[in-house]
Amino acid sequence: MRELVVLSGKGGTGKTTLTAAFAHISENRVLCDADVDAANLHLLMAPDIRQATDFHGGGLAVINPDKCTQCGICVDLCRFEAIKENFKVDSIGCEGCGVCVDLCPEQAIDFPVQTCGEWYLSDTRFGPMVHARLGIAEENSGKLVALVRNEAKKLAQEKKLELIITDGPPGIGCPVIASLGGATALLIVTEPTVSGLHDMERVADLAAHFKVPAMVCVNKSDLNPAQARAIENLAEKKNISVLGRIPFDPVFTESMVQGKTIFEHSENSEACLVIRKIWDKIMTAPVMNDQG
Amino acid sequence: MIISVASGKGGTGKTTVATNMVFSLGTDAQILDCDVEEPNAHLFLNPEIEKQETAFTPVPKIDESKCTYCKKCAEICRFRAIVVMAKAILVFPELCHSCGGCSEVCPENAITETGRELGVTEKGSANHTGFVHGRLRVGEAMSPPLIRKVRSYADPDKTNIIDAPPGTSCPVIAATKNTDFVLMVTEPTPFGLHDLKLGVEAVRLLGIPCGLVINRSDMGNDEVRKYAEKENLRILMEIPFDRRIAEAYSKGRLIVEEMPEWKEKFLELYSQIEKLAL
Numbered sequence: 001m002r003e004l005v006v007l008s009g010k011g012g013t014g015k016t017t018l019t020a021a022f023a024h025i026s027e028n029r030v031l032c033d034a035d036v037d038a039a040n041l042h043l044l045m046a047p048d049i050r051q052a053t054d055f056h057g058g059g060l061a062v063i064n065p066d067k068c069t070q071c072g073i074c075v076d077l078c079r080f081e082a083i084k085e086n087f088k089v090d091s092i093g094c095e096g097c098g099v100c101v102d103l104c105p106e107q108a109i110d111f112p113v114q115t116c117g118e119w120y121l122s123d124t125r126f127g128p129m130v131h132a133r134l135g136i137a138e139e140n141s142g143k144l145v146a147l148v149r150n151e152a153k154k155l156a157q158e159k160k161l162e163l164i165i166t167d168g169p170p171g172i173g174c175p176v177i178a179s180l181g182g183a184t185a186l187l188i189v190t191e192p193t194v195s196g197l198h199d200m201e202r203v204a205d206l207a208a209h210f211k212v213p214a215m216v217c218v219n220k221s222d223l224n225p226a227q228a229r230a231i232e233n234l235a236e237k238k239n240i241s242v243l244g245r246i247p248f249d250p251v252f253t254e255s256m257v258q259g260k261t262i263f264e265h266s267e268n269s270e271a272c273l274v275i276r277k278i279w280d281k282i283m284t285a286p287v288m289n290d291q292g
Numbered sequence: 293m294i295i296s297v298a299s300g301k302g303g304t305g306k307t308t309v310a311t312n313m314v315f316s317l318g319t320d321a322q323i324l325d326c327d328v329e330e331p332n333a334h335l336f337l338n339p340e341i342e343k344q345e346t347a348f349t350p351v352p353k354i355d356e357s358k359c360t361y362c363k364k365c366a367e368i369c370r371f372r373a374i375v376v377m378a379k380a381i382l383v384f385p386e387l388c389h390s391c392g393g394c395s396e397v398c399p400e401n402a403i404t405e406t407g408r409e410l411g412v413t414e415k416g417s418a419n420h421t422g423f424v425h426g427r428l429r430v431g432e433a434m435s436p437p438l439i440r441k442v443r444s445y446a447d448p449d450k451t452n453i454i455d456a457p458p459g460t461s462c463p464v465i466a467a468t469k470n471t472d473f474v475l476m477v478t479e480p481t482p483f484g485l486h487d488l489k490l491g492v493e494a495v496r497l498l499g500i501p502c503g504l505v506i507n508r509s510d511m512g513n514d515e516v517r518k519y520a521e522k523e524n525l526r527i528l529m530e531i532p533f534d535r536r537i538a539e540a541y542s543k544g545r546l547i548v549e550e551m552p553e554w555k556e557k558f559l560e561l562y563s564q565i566e567k568l569a570l
Contacts, residue, residue, distance in 0.1 A: 009330050010302065010303060010330055010332075011301065011302010011303040011304075011458045012301065012302045012303010012304060013303060016483065037459040037460055037461045038300050038301055038302075038458065038459050038460060038486075038487040038490060040301070040482075040483045040486060040487070043482050043483060043486060058370055059370070077392070077396065079390060079391055079392050080391075092465060092469070092497070092498070093469075095389055095391060096370060097370055097371070097389055097391030097393055098368065098370050098393070099368065099391050099392065099393035099396065102368050102393070102397070103393075103396065103397070134460075134461055136460050136490060136493045136494045136497060137460065137461065137462070137464075137465050137494050137497055137498075138461055138462070139461065139462050141459075141461045141462070142433065169459070170302040170303075170329075170330070170458050170459075171329035171330055171435075171457065171458070171459075171463075172329045172330065172428065172430060173329045173428060173432070173433055173434070173435045173463065174433040174434060174435070175461075176329075177431075177433050191542075192542055193541055193542040193543075193544075194332075194335040194336075194542065194543065194544035195307065195330075195332040195335055195541075196542075198330070198332060198335060199330040199332070202329075202330060202430060205430045206430050206431065209430055209431045210431075223535075223538055223539065223542050224539060224542035224543065227542050227543070250511070253481055253511050253512055256481050256482055256483060256512075257481065257482060257512055257513050259482065
């Protein structure tokens with residue numbers, strides 16, 4: 001089984017649009033949305049949810065006012081300044097470390113496990129999909145990312161599907177690190193801007209740090225061909241294969257508005273032609289076929 | 293005053309709005325780029341860096357000559373950053389959330405703290421405007437402590453503009469909590485709207501007034517405007533899709549440099565925020 005994870009560093013470069021396009025032109029795949037913080041793939045896949053399951057994160061400190069003697073030990077211990085002067089816990093500030101819970105001399109602090117999101121097993125017109133929604137202002141996004149990827153793997157094994165296409169989150173922090181560990185390869189989708197170049201370099205360095213092979217494609221490439229060239233040069237210097245350039249085209253926005261993949265919207269566009277070539281290169285790339 | 297520029301969805305134009313606004317305001321303003329995973333503001337403002345500091349977060353260091361392997365430290369650690377065996381103890385510093393629980397409970401005083409490098413903060417100025425950003429170390433998972441370090445540079449005598457990270461989870465909360473106004477930058481597409489709703493929910497949870505900037509406002513559909521009206525969200529600025537803007541951005545140029553008539557609009561945006569802020 002192989003897993004391709006689509007990342008970008010910078011947000012808004014086209015990860016989800018491309019993932020959806022790949023879903024359309026591939027076969028025997030499981031789709032996975034690992035951007036649990038601001039998931040969008042479902043807007044194009046229109047999943048039919050078969051199973052919804054609560055996601056439990058860590059505990060949240062809750063002070064029982066009947067037992068609390070206001071000794072102040074918890075306030076001093078809390079490094080996250082989450083316990084206010086009135087001995088109430090700021091639920092957004094609480095890190096879930098439980099130090100106050102264990103060290104309260106009156107055992108006045110409860111630590112109920114929090115439901116901080118939900119994850120779904122769904123069917124789509126392109127096959128099964130695993131996705132999730134992390135609650136607003138919640139922690140544990142890395143844990144939920146690991147969970148959806150693991151469920152996607154189980155589903156692929158169960159249904160004997162060979163490929164998982166995972167739409168990843170932006171950035172290089174906790175949820176991204178959780179998205180790339182153990183992946184077969186990454187596709188970094190970037191754009192020909194100073195930010196696109198800068199952010200692609202950081203995510204490429206992250207991939208190298210965790211020894212996951214990466215490939216690159218440049219979206220909206222005609223916006224600044226010189227910048228696209230600079231990205232390709234940098235990628236080559238880092239031994240990352242460059243798969244192609246996708247031109248800027250308003251049909252991307254139009255297809256999104258209609259909830260369609262770009263292939264369903266305008267199959268004969270130049271963009272579709274290029275995306276198909278990129279997909280062929282991914283599927284035949286040595287890194288995707290070196291099963292060891 | 294502290295204004296945070298946030299979005300939910302990435303790539304909607306947070307950095308564009310934050311950098312153009314701070315540049316238009318000039319001397320009395322500074323930008324705090326809190327998108328420490330992928331900071332970009334410096335690419336547009338080209339600041340001269342005057343001070344660089346490496347930021348650390350405390351993690352446990354065990355003195356094994358004192359350790360009796362009693363496991364109290366492993367028991368209090370909810371993040372499984374310490375594993376104790378019969379005659380050995382292992383620390384996984386990258387899992388540590390720096391709560392200090394282990395050193396607190398160790399009966400042998402065998403635990404002191406050392407630092408795990410989070411990344412760097414850099415402070416400088418660009419064209420008389422203050423500039424601070426953080427750059428997360430590649431491989432480091434936790435951005436909130438570094439975001440808090442960047443925010444510690446907020447200057448009460450200045451207008452502080454925070455360029456926030458995308459999303460709605462802990463890094464965004466760390467960047468927007470206790471600010472006076474959140475400016476949400478969105479685009480009029482289904483993805484933009486979906487993530488805007490999440491962003492607005494987060495801002496409301498924090499109880500901070502907010503307003504909208506609609507970027508690439510002539511693309512997509514009308515759903516963002518309908519949502520704004522329904523939710524009583526003020527649309528404070530619209531930036532149409534203009535190839536000149538997109539090309540300027542691609543080269544690291546500000547809109548106000550390329551099209552000086554926009555300076556007035558960003559100053560007007562700021563004066564509207566002043567009226568709406570806490």
